[in-house]
Amino acid sequence: MADVAKVKVVEAGGAGDDSLVIAGKPYRSRLIVGTGKYKDLAENAAAVEAAGAEIVTVAVRRVNVTNPKEPMLIDFIDPKKVMYLPNTAGCYTAEDAVRTLRLAREAGGWNLVKLEVLGDQKTLYPDMIETLRAAEALRKDGFEIMVYCSDDPIMAKRLEALGCAAIMPLAAPIGSGLGIQNPVNIRLIIEQSKVPVIVDAGVGTASDAAIAMELGCDGVLMNTAIAEAKHPLVMARAMKLAVEAGRLAYLAGRMAKRKYADPSSPLAGLI
Amino acid sequence: MQLTVNGDIHEVPGPISLLGLIERFGLEPRKVAIERNLEIVPRSTYGQTQLGEGDRLEIVHFVGGG
Numbered sequence: 001m002a003d004v005a006k007v008k009v010v011e012a013g014g015a016g017d018d019s020l021v022i023a024g025k026p027y028r029s030r031l032i033v034g035t036g037k038y039k040d041l042a043e044n045a046a047a048v049e050a051a052g053a054e055i056v057t058v059a060v061r062r063v064n065v066t067n068p069k070e071p072m073l074i075d076f077i078d079p080k081k082v083m084y085l086p087n088t089a090g091c092y093t094a095e096d097a098v099r100t101l102r103l104a105r106e107a108g109g110w111n112l113v114k115l116e117v118l119g120d121q122k123t124l125y126p127d128m129i130e131t132l133r134a135a136e137a138l139r140k141d142g143f144e145i146m147v148y149c150s151d152d153p154i155m156a157k158r159l160e161a162l163g164c165a166a167i168m169p170l171a172a173p174i175g176s177g178l179g180i181q182n183p184v185n186i187r188l189i190i191e192q193s194k195v196p197v198i199v200d201a202g203v204g205t206a207s208d209a210a211i212a213m214e215l216g217c218d219g220v221l222m223n224t225a226i227a228e229a230k231h232p233l234v235m236a237r238a239m240k241l242a243v244e245a246g247r248l249a250y251l252a253g254r255m256a257k258r259k260y261a262d263p264s265s266p267l268a269g270l271i
Numbered sequence: 272m273q274l275t276v277n278g279d280i281h282e283v284p285g286p287i288s289l290l291g292l293i294e295r296f297g298l299e300p301r302k303v304a305i306e307r308n309l310e311i312v313p314r315s316t317y318g319q320t321q322l323g324e325g326d327r328l329e330i331v332h333f334v335g336g337g
Contacts (some may be wrong), residue, residue: 034335035336035337036336041335057336057337058333058334058335059335060304060331060333061332061334061335061336062278062332063277063280063303063330063331065276065279065296068298072332072333073334073335084333087336087337088331089336089337099309103306103331104303106311106314106333107306107333149278157322159288175337195294216283221327223337
């Protein structure tokens with residue numbers, strides 16, 4: 001739907017169709033949240049609900065075979081109600097990422113996945129060369145990919161050309177909470193992409209999420225910003241509102257910035 | 272027989288199917304995914320897959336992550 005049409009729907013106060021469409025499937029929420037770093041699974045589940053998220057990222061890890069009765073994520077966050085997006089967190093090679101996602105697809109049947117191949121333990125910066133290799137292999141295997149990447153527009157273009165379902169450039173390093181460090185590059189990626197652009201990593205507080213949406217992002221993905229807030233459920237709600245507010249502001253078309261003042265009250269009729 | 276499961280050596284009485292091993296560990300088949308000697312094992316075949324001496328298994332599930 002063109003932006004103009006979306007604005008008409010929003011102005012009419014209708015629920016409208018400003019859906020986020022990923023790999024052909026529409027989602028009402030433009031906020032995707034992670035499931036890591038929470039104090040427990042119950043808080044995690046409550047945060048997902050407070051955020052109004054319809055998609056959550058999950059990691060694939062070894063089962064603790066010596067303690068099989070350990071509580072599991074799927075007992076708290078129902079994959080029938082919220083879509084699980086398996087990720088490849090912790091993978092440093094294309095081979096590991098592909099293996100992990102094949103296992104994830106076998107475990108849950110999900111074909112839409114998040115690809116992330118890291119290059120450095122300290123910065124958790126993506127290794128774009130390994131990411132490209134993994135994306136190519138996964139596409140051949142029929143996966144739909146939401147790919148975590150650097151904010152390099154050329155790399156983003158290559159990933160889109162491979163058929164990735166969404167481009168997910170980082171705002172700042174994972175878990176840093178530093179907010180969008182390079183709005184120029186994010187904007188360049190948004191302008192050139194025909195698939196959704198979702199800022200992933202580095203969001204710290206509500207205004208960061210709103211800024212991402214005001215730039216024209218299609219969505220925001222975050223984990224630490226909510227999990228490590230002093231009151232995660234409150235932050236989850238703040239993020240939900242921030243993403244909605246930022247999206248509306250973007251659709252509304254902001255005023256132009258001026259170098260100097262321009263009075264709001266009339267000049268005529270002063271006593 | 273000896274199997275490597277998630278990086279650890281386990282001694283199990285054979286013969287045993289993959290389904291038998293999962294049940295021995297007290298796991299639910301529908302909550303996990305398994306790789307045997309670097310190949311994914313489809314869940315529908317757990318019952319028919321007979322394990323062999325020295326098999327290397329990865330049994331994974333979903334956990335919280337970003």
